[in-house]
Amino acid sequence: MKVQIRQLATTAPDFEAEFHRALHWAAETDHAIEQRVAEILADVRGRGDAAVLDYTNRFDALGATSVAALELTQTELRAALEQITPAQRQALEAAARRVRAYHERQLEACGRSWSYHDDDGTLLGQKVTPLDRVGIYVPGGKAAYPSSVLMNAIPAQVAGVGEIVMVVPTPRGEKNALVLAAAAVAGVHRAFTIGGAQAVAALAYGTATVPKVDKITGPGNAYVASAKKHVFGTVGIDMIAGPSEILVLADGSTPPDWVAMDLFSQAEHDELAQSILLCPDAGYLERVRAEIDRLLPEMPRRDVIRASLEGRGALIHTRSMEEACEISNRIAPEHLEVSSRDPHRWEPLLRHAGAIFLGAYTSESLGDYCAGPNHVLPTSGTARFSSPLGVYDFQKRSSLIEVSPTGAQALGPIAAELAYGEGLQAHARAAEMRLSDDTPEGA
């Protein structure tokens, strides 16, 4: 049965309405989940380890007698690294090396302290320091992604975070060896087999056994997302992720089966994932459509792929590549492939995207695993105002100011004038006291 994927054309009179329908995705707030999460958070805050243990045993069907018994030792993590196949280990280590190299460049490009002196000898600058301790949430169960361990832990490690604490639920006690091995490769310091809102609460508030962290990153289900949003402010969080999306801008020069498979690679994540192809060449769109039908039956996850493509996918015929770029900017996609012979012609036109994959050889999947940049990216159009997870998420900045005695003479009258204007006289007086000739303006 052919895949019934939505086909649109920007020249069609109903394009705007159809386009809006295709894009629409609202993160509905589930009040039952919100309420349950608030209860779990309050319980962990109040009862600490005892509450974490209760929820973990109940939700993950375990019979642990203490939270300490849920901690994975470094020996266990290293043992997992020995247990996986040599090919898996080599791939993990190669990916980790490349991810580390990229994030080290990122640290050099924008993660260092800086300062300067102005003409009055006043020092101004910004001190950049790593966070003391962070928590990394790693989903367990059906969607256990070792690559996410690398993508969360390595930027933290490169930033110089003092302690990286991983939490990963192990429903029915099933541990994923690749996830544990990735933790060993990525330099995770401590790891607990706990998950859900109770794990987020333990990290945010601390318990006798689980250390309180300064920030929590990493993806999770609706309970985890709700818990992260709740504890935001007590700790930092990275972002609340929606369904994953890919947008492919094609000029028709890439083998159509490559593009079809790239659309699949997004669609296979889950039924809400979104794959959209924009192209000014109608014949090429038809060839990709034919490849979708040809390739689908051989995919193990064909049911998910079909549901995703039929529910949220779209092939859009545009007037031009320029128009395709404009539509891309309206969508602000998480993943943006510029599958063109001349990607650098289009890249400057693209203002909003989590990651931009240039040229036919740059499949999103290479970026997902090992090109180097982070695969934790802003979804649901939030690339309009947010950024990939990076070293900067594991650092914070402090302004540095050292006003020289000369500088105080120049700055004092300005500050005092503005402070009096705001009715803050102590601010004004504090500035005026530093003037050599201290005569209050109002005197």
Add this chain to the structure above:
Amino acid sequence: MKVQIRQLATTAPDFEAEFHRALHWAAETDHAIEQRVAEILADVRGRGDAAVLDYTNRFDALGATSVAALELTQTELRAALEQITPAQRQALEAAARRVRAYHERQLEACGRSWSYHDDDGTLLGQKVTPLDRVGIYVPGGKAAYPSSVLMNAIPAQVAGVGEIVMVVPTPRGEKNALVLAAAAVAGVHRAFTIGGAQAVAALAYGTATVPKVDKITGPGNAYVASAKKHVFGTVGIDMIAGPSEILVLADGSTPPDWVAMDLFSQAEHDELAQSILLCPDAGYLERVRAEIDRLLPEMPRRDVIRASLEGRGALIHTRSMEEACEISNRIAPEHLEVSSRDPHRWEPLLRHAGAIFLGAYTSESLGDYCAGPNHVLPTSGTARFSSPLGVYDFQKRSSLIEVSPTGAQALGPIAAELAYGEGLQAHARAAEMRLSDDTPEGA
């Protein structure tokens, strides 16, 4: 009547308990406010301008007939600049110049795109772009701060934001000329005299008259804070500010009246503001205490200052400056003055602070208005994981990846191995299709 400010000593047996009591401040969630804000947001989302107009007329006691009538023209903003005193105008312009110069350094230090090629000819990098449109919330009424207009709008302007939209409530129609003049100086593009949750909703969702923005920054009351937290995800937000705080580390070399006035300058903000002095010299602490009593009667805002110092202030006698630095790290203060003859000896020990003011001449108030760095800083210990408002808050990053044909041969097998390990076969096939010798690993 003497100021009854809390006096602690780290050598006292009950220090930890007393210290904890002094610091404790919990941002209580007010469910009545939350509920009311949710209703206002939903109403503005549904009815647009009509709802904004209703709430504005009701809450601000206005009689406007349209939201368009609530827009301030550029002519009005420029007229305000003419209307204030020449001294005020010069101070505003001088402060704006210095704030702009600092943020331009910040842009140079960490706000530029970068890229490199690896050994395989693969291009990796990060593209940094400004946000298209941002909203700046400026409080009106009793606490109208023109300096906040500069501190929010100038980093956005330096980042290259396309459109800066200011909202400021004008209860009973009273416009603050300094705020309007600051908007003119700071390059605000559009301004509306609306406030509260209804203004946040208008900016987040857009109405027929108020443009939808990508991010909302700026301080506000409990309704505004709640509304910002609600719309987080639909748009970006800066941070949720708690009460303002200052921590002074003193070695006893600064005139004690300067330090007393610096403590006042924080305390005068409001009764919840917190001023703490740490010093290893008991005699110096006593001299500062005496200056507090001597100077207080001459302060116009003495009632607020007294309430703040008695409710939340503390003078803490430490064993050493080193210990004072450790305590400072536990507090992670918004403003941190190192009032020492040798501030550079202590600065490296200070890990968490919004802004660090070095040396006796660097009063916090000089930094608040015109030294250059931003005065929007993380409060309530959030300096452990967050940073001053900056140019980076008005930019976002997109990863750039262009895998060369050679690079695809190196990366493909790594990505495929990891993708098969995660059960994501389309990811693996997309990588394998780019191999010159395309033989699926599983085949």
